[in-house]
Each structure stands twice: as C-alpha cells, then as structure tokens.
Amino acid sequence: MKRTHLPLNGLRVLDAAARHLSFTRAADELAVTPAAVGQQIRALEDTLGVVLFRRTAKGLELTPEGAAGLEALRAGFLQFEEAVRAMQAGQSSKTLTIAAPRDLTAKWLSAHLSAYGRTDPDLRFVVVAADDELDFTQANLDLAIRLTEGPGEHEGAALPASGFVTVGIEGGGENRIGWPGCPQSEASPVMLTVADAGLAIDAAAAGFGRACVPALLAASDIASGRVRSYGEQLAGVGYWLLAPLPQWRQKKVKSLVAALLQ
Template structure:
C-alpha cells in the first residue's frame, strides 16, 4: 500500500499549532492566515485518517495521535534547521566537539589554532577544557585529548607526544636551589598523582622529602601557585614555555621524569567524520613537528633560568 504524500507545509503548520496550541499564534509564526493554518491541518488529518486536535472553547488539545506526532516533527525540523545553518559563504560548516585537558589546551593547542582555522575554515571547532576526566559519549564529544598511558576502554588512542616533567618555580627561588637536596626547605606543590615527586627525585638521584600541603587537580593551578611564589611545582616543561620566556617561572634543574603522554582519542564506535579526520591529520602533523625539536625546548628553558640568575 502506497503511503500518502504529505506536503511539508501541512506538517509545519501542525507542528507550529501543536507547540502553541493556537491556530492564531501558528499563523503569526509562519506569516500566513489563520484560515490557511486550519486548512493545512484539516488536509493533514484527512490524509492520515486521524484527528490530531480536539477543538475546545479555550483553544486546542492534542489527541493521542497528535501528541505522538509532535516530538518526531519537532526533532526533524530542528535537525533540518541546524544543518541549514551550517551553510555559510557557500560552504557546509561541520561542527567538531573536542574535549581537551586544560594544560594542553592553554600551553600548546590554543597558540596553534589559527593555523588549523586557516586550513579548515568550514570546521566550526568547539573546545571543552577539563582536568583529564572526560566521558566522550556522555559529553557528546567527537574527540578528546588526554594525558596518560593511552589505555582507555572502548577508545582508539593515538599518541601525540610525551611531556617530561621538571620542577619550576619563581626565578628568585631557582637562584637558591643549587641542588635537588635544597628542595627540602621548599613547599613542593602537589597534583592528585601522588607518585610524581618521588619519581622525579629518583630520576635526580636524591631522597624525596616528606610531601605536605594542599593538592591541585590541574597543572595550570600548580603553575599559577608557583609563579605567585607559593612553592615549587612539578610541571610538563614544554607546556609552560610562555611562563619561562616571560620570566614568571624558571627551571632550576635539568633532571626530568616522564609520567605519561598526550593522546588524541575517540570512541571505537564513532566513525570519523570529515572534520574529525581533518583535525586529526593537522594535530598529528603539528605534534610531530614540535616533537622533532625537544632539545631546543630544553635549551630555551634552561637559558631562561640562567638569565634570571
């Protein structure tokens, strides 16, 4: 049996009248007469063979059939509107939702985003920062940049680069730190990863003093505390190059420790869209280019310390 051919205008008239429960308001919204709205709805009811409204003295009441049809039409019209809104300047604009751990976003990604925008002006990029706790499906994210070992359940992970950590502090504090043993008299600012300082002291071949004081859930908070003179923070040096260059922080020691890497991730079940593929290709290339000169970054960090002494 052939399905009845239903005009789009009739569906739009019904959906508007159902939202307002008023033919008059629907007519105003769609810029037509009330009689036209009534005619469209009556035509739709005849084609479907059901009543969609009950007329009452105060207006309209949806029947069970009408109530079942409304959410389907509303969702369809909203999706059509969202898609049409993506056509700007004669091009289709795809929205890309990316979750990014805050340290990576501020210290590495944001200064480079203009390059991506110049290459892919049709991608509407939405960045959502976090403290490395992210739910791709629950938060509606297409991609996420995380820090860790690359093992996340039901997730495809592609390594971007490692981020070795070393103590950073105010230049005047760095001036009095002749050896790692001198850190014993300093406030050692801590993250929620309890093993970071012990692992660094092991790499520096020095005993780790007792760790006390408040803990912070982001490296950005640690960096700001250290820059304000409230202690020494163990931070991924490459992501705080700006702090070193402007003299807010200095690096007193060359010893460093690796506790993980940054990864680009997506769900196994998520088929990459054109925007996802474009962002992935650009990000991997940019990370590879930055990773080819780690020695230059280390030299710049240490020279910034030398200049502050």
C-alpha cells in the same frame, strides 16, 4: 522473516542478475566470479523456498516469483542509499567537539585550535571539560585529550613532550606545589595545593615554590622565561588524543589530529 535474518548479500546479487539476465555480467558488476553469483542465487532460493531463475534456449529468464519482489527490492536499496547519505552528511560538518582538561585548554589547546581555525574560516570548535569517564556517544564528542599512559580501548596518538618537568623561578625556594595527580615526592614539604597543573605552574611563577607538571603544559611558560625548569625531565604519562574508531576515522577528526601533532 526477521529483519536480522534478511539475506542482504543474496538480494543484492538477485538485483544485479535480474537487471543483466546474466550471471556473468552480474559477476562483473559485483567483482566476483559467475560461480559465486550462482551460489548466492541458489542459497537465496533455498532460503526463500522459490525458484528465481530458469535457463531457456534464449538464455536466463526471471521467474514470476523472482519478478514479483523486484520493484520493492530496488526501492529498498534506494532507501538504503538514502540512509547512508544521511549518515555521511555529518562528515560535511566542520564543528568539532573536544573534551580536554581545563589547564591544557588554557595553556596549550586554545592557541593550537586558534592557529588551526585560521586555515579554514568554516571551522567551529566546542571545548568541554574532560570527565574521568568519557562517554563519546552521550556527549557527542569527536575527540578527547587525556593525561594517561596510552589509548586504552580507544584509537589514539600521543602528543609531543610526554613526561614531567619541575618548574619554578629564581628565589622561589624549593617548597613543593601540589595538585591532584602530580607525581608524589617526599623531598620537600607541600607549601601550596592547587586544583590542577596549570594553576601549579602559575603558583610556581608567583614564587610559591616548585611544581612537577606535564612537560607539554609548561612548554610555553618555559619558552617565554616565565618559569624555568630544574633538573632532568622525568619520564611518565603524557597527553593523548583519543577517540573510538568511528570518530577517529572521520575526515575532520583526522585533519584536527594531524594539525595538533605538528
């Protein structure tokens, strides 16, 4: 029989019924009805082409055919349990691998990871640059942070302060500082083009002009007075915490997400 065709539910019921020699007690263990146990056993007998139990005056009796496979069956279930424990062992790891834009890491993420790391001395972080195409399996990522409109195919949560804000300094002029992915505007010429929004904030602080950048990225520079905001905050994309469902369900990822959303 092919591995993909193994009647695992029926085999689990067989193991319980053989240990108790009672469909009723097996049903109690498995949290199903005795009728469901009987149906599973009959279906398993049909699949295997053998009789597994007989009812006698003394009660339920396992046939020689049923008894023949029990030792191997129970050894197999023990191997399954070992496999599950091995897969869950990664949950005990406190190393988190995060993909994030370089400017967000410098302007926001590093400080928040440092604060979170102080809550548990065993925490370790690996931060890598976020690529356009995220491959969580190949990169062994636990979590990614992207500037986007939503989670897309992944699970996700939006970081606070979505949208864009225009920043500059007094006397810095109104020339525009451009960066890849910035909102386009024809209101003023581009005096300087830089690689990312973090560098655009730095250029604005140096007096090159004004930069329209993600509000979250500029928050600390605005709060410190290094730059000031001009005009109203613009709605738009924001930073999202993203991960496929298996990673998203991990306890260590849930804890990190909760810390970053505070």
